[in-house]
Amino acid sequence: MRPRSCRVAAAALHNADMxxxxxxxxxxxxxxxxxxxxxxxxxxNTARGDWVVATAASLSxxxxxxxxxxxxxxxxxxxxxxTLSLLQLIPVGESYSLIAGGDxxxxxxxxxxxxxxxxxxxxxxxxxxxxxxxFAAWSRAQVSVARSDYEDGYRDATVYRAxxxxxxxxxxxxxxxxxxxxxxxxxxxxxxEIYGVSSDAFSQAGRSFTANAQYALSDRLSLSLGSLLRHxxxxxxxxxxxxxxxxxxxxxxxxxxxxxxxxxxxxxxxTTYAVRLGADYSLTEHSRIGGGFQRxxxxxxxxxxxxxxxxxxxxxxxF
Amino acid sequence: MLKKIMALVxxxxxxxxxxASEIHAVVKDxxxxxxxxxxxxxxxxxxxxxxxxRAPAAAVDQVDKQxxxxxxxxxxxxxxxxxxxxxxxxxxxxxxxxxxxxxxLYSGTDAPPVMFxxxxxxxxxxxxxxxxxxxxxxxxxxxxxxxxxxxxxxINDLPAGEYTxxxxxxxxDRAEESTSQRLxxxxxxxxxxxxxxxxxxxxxxxxxxxxxxxxxx
Numbered sequence: 001m002r003p004r005s006c007r008v009a010a011a012a013l014h015n016a017d018m019x020x021x022x023x024x025x026x027x028x029x030x031x032x033x034x035x036x037x038x039x040x041x042x043x044x045n046t047a048r049g050d051w052v053v054a055t056a057a058s059l060s061x062x063x064x065x066x067x068x069x070x071x072x073x074x075x076x077x078x079x080x081x082x083t084l085s086l087l088q089l090i091p092v093g094e095s096y097s098l099i100a101g102g103d104x105x106x107x108x109x110x111x112x113x114x115x116x117x118x119x120x121x122x123x124x125x126x127x128x129x130x131x132x133x134x135f136a137a138w139s140r141a142q143v144s145v146a147r148s149d150y151e152d153g154y155r156d157a158t159v160y161r162a163x164x165x166x167x168x169x170x171x172x173x174x175x176x177x178x179x180x181x182x183x184x185x186x187x188x189x190x191x192x193e194i195y196g197v198s199s200d201a202f203s204q205a206g207r208s209f210t211a212n213a214q215y216a217l218s219d220r221l222s223l224s225l226g227s228l229l230r231h232x233x234x235x236x237x238x239x240x241x242x243x244x245x246x247x248x249x250x251x252x253x254x255x256x257x258x259x260x261x262x263x264x265x266x267x268x269x270x271t272t273y274a275v276r277l278g279a280d281y282s283l284t285e286h287s288r289i290g291g292g293f294q295r296x297x298x299x300x301x302x303x304x305x306x307x308x309x310x311x312x313x314x315x316x317x318x319f
Numbered sequence: 320m321l322k323k324i325m326a327l328v329x330x331x332x333x334x335x336x337x338x339a340s341e342i343h344a345v346v347k348d349x350x351x352x353x354x355x356x357x358x359x360x361x362x363x364x365x366x367x368x369x370x371x372x373r374a375p376a377a378a379v380d381q382v383d384k385q386x387x388x389x390x391x392x393x394x395x396x397x398x399x400x401x402x403x404x405x406x407x408x409x410x411x412x413x414x415x416x417x418x419x420x421x422x423x424l425y426s427g428t429d430a431p432p433v434m435f436x437x438x439x440x441x442x443x444x445x446x447x448x449x450x451x452x453x454x455x456x457x458x459x460x461x462x463x464x465x466x467x468x469x470x471x472x473x474i475n476d477l478p479a480g481e482y483t484x485x486x487x488x489x490x491x492d493r494a495e496e497s498t499s500q501r502l503x504x505x506x507x508x509x510x511x512x513x514x515x516x517x518x519x520x521x522x523x524x525x526x527x528x529x530x531x532x533x534x535x536x
Contacts, residue, residue, distance in 0.1 A: 050384075050407035054527070091408055091424055091447055132412050132421065134449035134524050169449070172522040219520045288527045318527040 052087040052101075053319040060312035065112060066237030066259050067298065069306045073238045075259060079115075081107040087123075099125045103146075114152030114258030121146035137168040152258045155202055157187040175214040182207050183232070190254050197247055201254035201265040206232020208272075219282075224292070226276040234270035234300050239263050249302035270300030287317040340504040341475035345513045346466050346486060353470025354516065356390040357488040360495075361462035361474050364481035369461055378402055379443065379453060381409050384526070386443055386453025390489065392463045393455060398432045410446040417441050417457055440487070450524040454489050479504050484512045492517035 063076040087101030103121040125142035146159040160183070167177030183206050190199025208230035216222045233251065240262025249268060256265035278292030296308040342361060346354040363369050378400045380387045384407075393399060403409050403426050411422040411430070417439030422430045424447075435441065435457045443453035456463075462482075464472035485499045493516065502510040 050405070089447070091410070094410065094423060094446070097447065129446065132446050133414060133444055169524065172524070216522045219522050222525070282525060282527070285526055288525070316527050 050089050052085070052089060054083075054085040054087075054316065056083045056085075056314060056316045057081070058312055058314040060310055062308055062310050064306060064308045065109075065115070066239075066256075066263075066265075067234060067306055067308065068236055068238055069300075069304050070238070074306075075112065075239075077112050077115075078110040079107055081105060092126075095129050095131075097127050097129075099123070099127065099142075112258055114150065115155070116151040117148050117155075119146050119148040135169050135171065137166070139167075140165045154254070155187065155258070157185045157202060160184045160186070173216045175216075177212050179210045179212075180207070181210070190252075197250050198252040198267075199254045201235060201252040201256075201267045203252075204233035204235060204267065206230050206234075208232075221282075222280045224276070224278040224280065226274075226278070228272065228274040228276075230272040230274075232270070233267050234272065234298055235265050235267050236300065236304060236306065237263055237265045246302055249300075249304070268300040268302070268304055270298050270304070272296055272298040286319065287315070290314045290316070339476045340479055340506055340509055341473055341477060342482070342484060342502065342504070342510040342512055344464065344466065344472045344474065344484070344486070345511075346470045346472075346488070347513075347515050349515065349517050351515075353466075353468065354488060354518065355466055355468050355470060356388075357466040357470070357472075357486050357491075357514075357516075358390065358392045358456045358458070359464045359466065359472050359474060359512070360392075360458055360460055360485050360487065361477065362460045362483045362485075363462070363478070364483065368478045368480050376400075379455065380404050381411075381445070381451070384445075384448045384451060386451055388453075388465075390454045390456065390465060392458055392465050393435060394461050394463070395438045395457050395459055396434070396436055397457075398434045399455065400428070400432045401430045402428045403430070408447070409451075412444055412446055413441050415439065415441045418455075450526040452523060456487055477504055479506050482510070484510075486514055486516070488516065488518070490518040490521045492519050 057080070059078065059080050061076065061078050064074045065077050066073065066075050068074045083103050083105040085101065085103045087099055090098040090100070092098050101123060103119070105121070106118045107116065109115045121144055123142060123144035125140050127138055127140040130137045130139070142161075142163045142165070144161045146161075148159065149156050161181055163179055163181040165177060165179040167175070169175045183204075185202070185204045187200065187202035189203065190201070192199065208228055210226060210228045212224065212226040214222055214224045237256045237259050239260050250266055251269065252267040254265050256263045274294055274296045276292055276294040278290055280288050280290035282288050290313070292312050292314070294310045294312070296310070297305075298307070299305050342359075344359040346357040348354050377391060377393050377397055379391050381401070381403045382405065384405060391399070401411050401422060406426070408424045408426045410424045413420055417437045418433070418435050418441045420433050422433075435455060438457045438459040441455040441457060443451075443455065445451040462474050462477060464474045466472045480503070482502045482504060483499050484502055485495055487495045498514055498516070500512050502512060504510050
């Protein structure tokens with residue numbers, strides 16, 4: 001039997017009640033308390049470790065914010081973001097160090113106001129250095145919990161990440177690293193299913209593997225090359241005209257009015273390949289400015305393939 | 320009377336012979352810019368002139384997660400203390416052949432002093448803060464100095480005589496031996512030694528990490 005268009009399912013879901021407010025508020029508070037607890041743990045250890053306070057600001061442009069396949073569905077936009085990080089590094093013995101802390105961040109979009117968001121992120125990581133000195137190999141295990149609140153509240157999500165990372169500074173110029181990350185984003189589910197398709201379109205899970213290399217061209221300028229392979233859920237938003245998906249390819253679908261009154265978000269299984277080229281310039285000992293270009297190429301189930309090109313400028317200051 | 324005059328002249332001559340002289344050193348880079356933190360090493364041709372060895376107490380501090388001073392020249396056999404003025408712990412180490420040592424995590428002035436009994440360059444690091452780097456130059460000669468921000472240094476209290484003068488800098492693009500100059504000092508004429516050296520880029524582990532990572536939004 002040939003799968004029917006999801007448009008029917010989407011229209012039905014549009015009218016469904018997506019929120020169970022009491023339960024949601026409880027879980028929201030509980031999830032938000034996890035990062036706060038991690039930050040508290042960090043604060044209570046001030047006597048043992050050292051604080052790292054850092055800020056970052058960035059400007060980026062995404063030529064396909066909604067990860068849409070069809071050209072007519074693609075929406076581009078500029079976004080600016082700011083982050084304040086408060087971390088504490090606590091040496092544990094001679095070769096281990098614990099990092100605990102969190103980020104407060106915000107992101108503003110130029111046109112897509114519903115995507116404006118604020119996040120609080122708590123993280124805990126344990127780093128082991130396999131030897132003494134700056135050129136010793138190191139490994140790190142990290143867990144983090146973030147809560148993101150969007151202007152369009154149906155995108156609000158709690159993001160759990162667990163990562164394993166290995167790196168080595170080969171010499172003064174070369175710095176190499178690889179990282180495996182498991183990520184789970186839990187958003188408020190919509191109400192029920194229709195034709196067997198969930199309305200929980202903004203919850204995602206994925207695994208990614210990244211490899212990065214950095215090369216210091218001079219005492220101030222460094223170049224970087226990064227690559228990413230990710231497999232898991234992707235969310236593709238169409239504007240409501242000309243694009244449809246077979247039901248069998250969908251994991252979930254939900255209205256996505258951020259992109260327009262008839263827009264729908266579809267959760268699919270997909271694999272993303274990305275490459276990033278960047279350059280960083282050290283302004284002072286404490287600050288750097290950098291530019292990068294990242295290209296994503298996603299192959300989702302049912303031939304739903306799309307790309308993103310994201311140039312970005314970033315300024316960082318570490319106290 | 321004649322005897323008295325002869326005695327005074329002899330005394331004056333003796334004073335002149337042992338009167339100290341000095342060397343003024345100037346170090347510039349290829350663009351003529353002053354080079355700070357260059358170590359000036361003065362070796363007397365007559366080993367007897369090196370007997371006036373000094374062994375001043377020395378220290379390398381840790382301030383704002385940096386070694387202070389960045390370059391510290393000392394005479395071989397000297398002892399250095401490593402106080403930690405930061406309110407966090409540091410773990411100081413060196414892999415250098417001239418002195419291998421490690422001071423486990425400590426704060427304040429808890430670390431025991433370290434004796435440097437072999438001449439050469441000792442590169443310091445902190446195992447917690449990888450960008451921290453410092454240099455100790457362990458000198459065979461007791462006559463040395465370090466250039467300041469103006470690229471100048473004065474080595475005084477030198478007996479008159481013949482000297483070899485050379486320099487060392489962490490970023491110098493040539494061997495230390497190739498900078499040797501010969502100077503003859505007299506009591507009333509200070510020596511002047513000038514160098515123009517090339518400096519390699521001082522590539523260090525950055526304190527602020529750059530954006531090297533490909534990330535999924």
